[in-house]
Amino acid sequence: MTCEIYQSWLATYIDAEVDGLDVATLYPDVQHHLELCFNCAQIYLDILKLALVEEAGELPTPDLFPAPDLSFLKFTRPM
Numbered sequence: 001m002t003c004e005i006y007q008s009w010l011a012t013y014i015d016a017e018v019d020g021l022d023v024a025t026l027y028p029d030v031q032h033h034l035e036l037c038f039n040c041a042q043i044y045l046d047i048l049k050l051a052l053v054e055e056a057g058e059l060p061t062p063d064l065f066p067a068p069d070l071s072f073l074k075f076t077r078p079m
Contacts, residue, residue, distance in 0.1 A: 001029070001033075003033075003037060003039065003040050006029075006030055006033045006034075006037070006040055007040060007043060009027065009030050010030075010040075010043065010044055010047055011047070012027075013027050013030050013031075013044075014044070014047055014048050014051050015051070017048070018048075018051050018052065018055050
């Protein structure tokens with residue numbers, strides 16, 4: 001399998017890990033790949049850090065959300 005396929009499993013893998021499940025048993029192929037692939041392991045660690053901060057309720061939220069730029073949409077007048 002490719003890194004892209006393993007990376008597509010990271011959200012599921014991390015959710016299971018945060019929930020306290022035994023990811024080594026549930027996802028042995030993913031764990032093995034993370035042990036061998038530095039790039040995927042770094043992505044995993046970055047996402048895991050965010051997941052743990054979110055789980056702890058410490059993920060900051062912005063005071064103001066910017067208005068979306070929808071200028072690329074083509075509007076037509078109703079008839």
